[in-house]
Amino acid sequence: MKRLRDLFRRRAELGDLNAEIRSHLDEKIASLIGAGMPRAEAEQAARRAFGNVTHVEDAARDVWRRPRVDDLVADVGFAFRFLRRSPVFAAVAVSSLALGIGANLAVFTVINAMLLRPLPVDHSGALVVFSRRDADTGRTNSLTFGEYTDLRTRTSSFVGLVAHAGGDGSLQVGATLVPNAGERIRYARVSSNFFEVLGVGMAAGRGFLPVDDSSVDPERSVVLSYDFWQRRFGGDPSVVGQPVIVFRDVPFTVIGVAARGFRGIEADERTDAWWPVGTVKILFADRLAGWNVTVMGRLKPGIPLAQARADAQVAHAALVVDEAAAHPNWNDARRRRFLTQRFDVSSGRTGIAEALRAGFTQPLYALMASVAAVLLIACANVGALLLARTAARRRELAVRLALGSGRARIVQQLVTENALLIAIATMGGVALVPLALRTILGYAPAAAATALDTAPDLRTLAFVVAMAFTMALIVALLPAIRSTRALEGALSAGTRGRGGAPRRSRVHHWLLGSQVALSVALLVVAGLFVRTLQNLRGVDAGFDRKTVVLVTLNSGAATTAIARKVVPALETIPGVQSATFYANLGLLGGGSAMSDCIIDGTLPGASAEVTCAMMQVGPRFFETTSTSIVAGRAFATGDEPPAAQVAIINETMAQQYFGRWSPLGQRIQGKLIVGVARDTKYTSLREPAPRMMYTPVGGGWTVADVRFALHSHRTIAELTGPIKRAIVDAGVTQSVTAIESLGAIADATLARERLLAKLASWFGLLALVLACIGLYGTMSFAVARRTNEIGTRLALGATRARIIGGLMIEFGTPVAIGSAGGIAVTLAVSRLLSRFLFGLGATDPTTIGGAVLVLGLAAAAAAFLPARRASGTDPLIALRAE
Amino acid sequence: MSRGEPRDLFPGALEIMVLRVLHREPLHGYALVQRIQQASSDLLRVEEGSLYPALQRLLKARLLRAEWTVSSTNRRVRTYRLTRAGEKHLATEVSRFEQMLKGVSQVLALRNA
Numbered sequence: 001m002k003r004l005r006d007l008f009r010r011r012a013e014l015g016d017l018n019a020e021i022r023s024h025l026d027e028k029i030a031s032l033i034g035a036g037m038p039r040a041e042a043e044q045a046a047r048r049a050f051g052n053v054t055h056v057e058d059a060a061r062d063v064w065r066r067p068r069v070d071d072l073v074a075d076v077g078f079a080f081r082f083l084r085r086s087p088v089f090a091a092v093a094v095s096s097l098a099l100g101i102g103a104n105l106a107v108f109t110v111i112n113a114m115l116l117r118p119l120p121v122d123h124s125g126a127l128v129v130f131s132r133r134d135a136d137t138g139r140t141n142s143l144t145f146g147e148y149t150d151l152r153t154r155t156s157s158f159v160g161l162v163a164h165a166g167g168d169g170s171l172q173v174g175a176t177l178v179p180n181a182g183e184r185i186r187y188a189r190v191s192s193n194f195f196e197v198l199g200v201g202m203a204a205g206r207g208f209l210p211v212d213d214s215s216v217d218p219e220r221s222v223v224l225s226y227d228f229w230q231r232r233f234g235g236d237p238s239v240v241g242q243p244v245i246v247f248r249d250v251p252f253t254v255i256g257v258a259a260r261g262f263r264g265i266e267a268d269e270r271t272d273a274w275w276p277v278g279t280v281k282i283l284f285a286d287r288l289a290g291w292n293v294t295v296m297g298r299l300k301p302g303i304p305l306a307q308a309r310a311d312a313q314v315a316h317a318a319l320v321v322d323e324a325a326a327h328p329n330w331n332d333a334r335r336r337r338f339l340t341q342r343f344d345v346s347s348g349r350t351g352i353a354e355a356l357r358a359g360f361t362q363p364l365y366a367l368m369a370s371v372a373a374v375l376l377i378a379c380a381n382v383g384a385l386l387l388a389r390t391a392a393r394r395r396e397l398a399v400r401l402a403l404g405s406g407r408a409r410i411v412q413q414l415v416t417e418n419a420l421l422i423a424i425a426t427m428g429g430v431a432l433v434p435l436a437l438r439t440i441l442g443y444a445p446a447a448a449a450t451a452l453d454t455a456p457d458l459r460t461l462a463f464v465v466a467m468a469f470t471m472a473l474i475v476a477l478l479p480a481i482r483s484t485r486a487l488e489g490a491l492s493a494g495t496r497g498r499g500g501a502p503r504r505s506r507v508h509h510w511l512l513g514s515q516v517a518l519s520v521a522l523l524v525v526a527g528l529f530v531r532t533l534q535n536l537r538g539v540d541a542g543f544d545r546k547t548v549v550l551v552t553l554n555s556g557a558a559t560t561a562i563a564r565k566v567v568p569a570l571e572t573i574p575g576v577q578s579a580t581f582y583a584n585l586g587l588l589g590g591g592s593a594m595s596d597c598i599i600d601g602t603l604p605g606a607s608a609e610v611t612c613a614m615m616q617v618g619p620r621f622f623e624t625t626s627t628s629i630v631a632g633r634a635f636a637t638g639d640e641p642p643a644a645q646v647a648i649i650n651e652t653m654a655q656q657y658f659g660r661w662s663p664l665g666q667r668i669q670g671k672l673i674v675g676v677a678r679d680t681k682y683t684s685l686r687e688p689a690p691r692m693m694y695t696p697v698g699g700g701w702t703v704a705d706v707r708f709a710l711h712s713h714r715t716i717a718e719l720t721g722p723i724k725r726a727i728v729d730a731g732v733t734q735s736v737t738a739i740e741s742l743g744a745i746a747d748a749t750l751a752r753e754r755l756l757a758k759l760a761s762w763f764g765l766l767a768l769v770l771a772c773i774g775l776y777g778t779m780s781f782a783v784a785r786r787t788n789e790i791g792t793r794l795a796l797g798a799t800r801a802r803i804i805g806g807l808m809i810e811f812g813t814p815v816a817i818g819s820a821g822g823i824a825v826t827l828a829v830s831r832l833l834s835r836f837l838f839g840l841g842a843t844d845p846t847t848i849g850g851a852v853l854v855l856g857l858a859a860a861a862a863a864f865l866p867a868r869r870a871s872g873t874d875p876l877i878a879l880r881a882e
Numbered sequence: 883m884s885r886g887e888p889r890d891l892f893p894g895a896l897e898i899m900v901l902r903v904l905h906r907e908p909l910h911g912y913a914l915v916q917r918i919q920q921a922s923s924d925l926l927r928v929e930e931g932s933l934y935p936a937l938q939r940l941l942k943a944r945l946l947r948a949e950w951t952v953s954s955t956n957r958r959v960r961t962y963r964l965t966r967a968g969e970k971h972l973a974t975e976v977s978r979f980e981q982m983l984k985g986v987s988q989v990l991a992l993r994n995a
Contacts, residue, residue, distance in 0.1 A: 027912040051931035059935040
């Protein structure tokens with residue numbers, strides 16, 4: 001601090017020393033003249049008495065000198081000039097490092113947003129989240145609201161437990177309903193203690209009153225997020241207390257606005273509105289107890305996580321025993337599965353984003369590793385170039401050393417030059433982050449891409465600092481120390497510098513080899529991911545992706561009653577061959593819950609499996625989605641319950657349940673199997689079809705999760721207007737929230753694979769380019785240093801081809817060894833990789849061979865140019881230079 | 883001070899004298915030299931230039947402060963005066979100096995055996 005102040009005092013206190021000294025001399029001369037001395041003599045005498053003016057000035061300035069700082073300033077200036085003198089080198093070094101830094105920082109930012117950033121609530125470290133998995137499949141089994149209320153009474157380690165069920169929906173602002181006027185929002189139904197337990201304040205109004213959600217009639221109230229309040233109401237405080245929100249045809253009163261910055265507990269969503277979970281009862285009178293919820297809790301102060309986990313596990317174990325006892329009709333397999341579920345309590349500091357984290361955590365860390373490898377390549381590259389350059393400056397440095405510069409002083413200067421490079425590159429890298437982030441998030445699931453909080457924070461800052469520090473170690477310090485080590489002998493050894501040369505080139509070969517290894521590994525990984533994506537895109541989904549369009553009303557909140565009005569309207573649209581609807585998801589809408597599917601009676605070879613995915617479908621479903629029926633028949637009029645009880649199962653189920661026996665005529669859950677449909681993908685193109693059973697939607701049913709499908713060869717753009725009009729004309733007030741082609745939906749299930757393929761390709765390409773730049777640079781410097789050797793050989797009769805061949809072989813060795821190393825690296829991580837691959841193995845020889853070939857060709861091209869230039873050396877010039 | 887000019891006096895002596903003289907009255911550089919030589923009855927030969935590095939050292943240590951003024955001979959001069967810290971420093975230095983002189987003169991007063 002004092003040093004900093006001195007920096008500013010220096011100028012002020014030093015004053016105009018020159019003027020002061022002149023004034024001193026004038027006064028002296030005047031007084032000497034006054035004493036009778038002639039002017040010329042007086043001037044001389046005054047100067048004699050004063051001493052050497054220049055020395056005095058220097059000595060006075062020296063008082064203020066801060067040697068280290070002044071040296072540093074000089075070094076930075078020198079480094080700038082040095083970089084300006086070699087713009088190509090500076091551009092290559094800075095841009096390769098900047099690309100590496102930008103990519104690393106962008107990937108880290110996504111990791112930070114998805115996995116590390118704590119919720120903006122009081123003491124987020126005390127938050128925990130409950131989870132439960134099937135012991136056999138590892139699949140997550142949601143807790144129900146009934147179980148949540150049970151856990152609240154059975155545990156004692158928590159200040160409170162909250163229940164949370166997020167969803168996408170459409171709400172309308174205003175007191176009356178207007179068709180197609182809704183807007184998509186992310187909402188959550190939460191237990192009424194939600195804001196209190198999380199410790200989230202209100203920006204306006206109040207939170208929910210703490211009531212017993214399961215028994216008391218719910219408040220018809222809604223709490224808005226600060227952002228939504230700003231966006232939709234311009235932050236108008238008078239909306240609090242007003243019934244200005246209509247959700248699923250029910251008006252709600254805004255009672256509060258959550259604190260600014262709180263966007264809910266989902267890291268991958270931005271919640272716009274919260275309802276009390278009790279409002280489920282308004283729409284579905286008896287379904288609250290079975291409603292799936294996420295349970296979070298806040299630890300009592302001083303209670304460690306392990307203790308709370310044990311407490312909750314005991315409570316859960318007692319709970320499932322009670323629950324199983326209440327269902328005497330369950331068969332043994334079902335009972336065993338239910339009782340062996342694994343219950344866990346883990347930190348809820350970063351909120352929830354289960355699906356996203358399950359799918360992307362490992363890929364993101366894999367990408368982080370790849371992108372770190374790219375940066376390492378860039379560092380090795382720049383390090384090698386710097387080493388080569390300092391080698392070329394050996395004479396300059398040796399002269400300075402001989403003239404009395406300390407080695408530390410020279411190292412400091414070299415480090416300053418290199419650190420300047422890193423500083424510029426870091427700034428460039430940071431500037432690239434927004435672009436890189438947009439690219440990465442462009443491949444991520446759309447909702448998450450907009451919701452993730454990617455604002456920089458202390459963790460990103462720490463990451464940048466750590467990255468710059470690591471680079472400084474590799475790029476700046478090592479070459480500087482290395483290149484001054486052997487300097488003492490450099491002057492006597494002459495220009496050829498025989499002394500240190502073999503060792504230096506060994507370092508170069510090491511750097512080169514490791515760059516090649518990392519590049520090959522990244523290229524292989526990129527190739528594997530790209531081919532995985534291709535394989536998945538080409539996979540047979542079982543339905544027709546090109547001609548099926550899906551329409552969603554009010555985010556699936558349409559009922560079967562509405563569906564029966566909408567379908568005929570859709571079928572009147574020109575170019576639409578047929579339309580249908582279906583309920584309870586499927587057709588890649590997911591739906592992870594499996595229902596009971598138990599064969600009536602016993603069959604030889606009947607499977608022990610007792611569950612399957614269920615889909616309720618409207619008329620002409622199989623025809624509309626082009627799902628072929630491989631045995632038996634499709635549904636026909638008159639098949640609907642309660643008049644008839646029929647079902648169609650898919651091939652997988654037929655195979656697993658009945659083996660070589662025909663399922664036709666058999667009964668499952670009391671339903672007669674009339675047909676077998678082709679397997680169709682259910683949750684994603686990646687996963688094999690589950691066991692599936694289709695049933696017709698019954699006459700009087702009110703299923704709430706309805707989607708529409710229509711078969712048409714026209715494009716989405718052509719169909720959008722007519723579809724919306726047809727739905728309004730049918731007298732339906734609910735808004736259309738999505739019109740998507742089944743192909744696009746299928747493609748969206750490949751978000752992870754696409755992200756991996758695209759980014760791995762970018763990184764692989766980057767690595768390849770960097771490795772080639774490195775090879776080119778190293779080769780150029782190597783041949784420049786050996787000009788007279790090459791000249792001598794040419795003078796002695798060596799042909800150009802031989803010179804080129806010799807150099808290529810010399811540099812081919814580290815490339816070959818590096819390639820082998822790269823293959824070894826990919827083999828080492830093949831187990832890890834294969835989890836993300838589809839339709840090929842991690843050791844796929846074509847991909848590995850292709851990667852090596854691409855790198856080999858690029859490397860050969862990069863090495864050939866300088867080698868050819870060297871072989872064109874004029875022997876006379878080369879020898880004269882000696 | 884490592885690169886300081888060779889001085890006729892021992893290190894630090896000039897600074898104490900400057901402080902002592904300025905303690906009496908604020909002065910500018912030329913007047914300061916005159917006053918020191920006058921006060922020492924011209925026994926001490928101070929190279930006039932060496933005064934300025936000494937003044938800078940004292941400024942840096944915040945024992946002095948300086949301002950541009952107009953002298954009695956109507957010249958623009960930089961006048962130096964003691965700060966509070968300078969006064970304190972002077973007091974301690976003078977007593978240390980006297981201790982040292984006392985020690986030196988006792989040694990010099992040794993009689994031959």
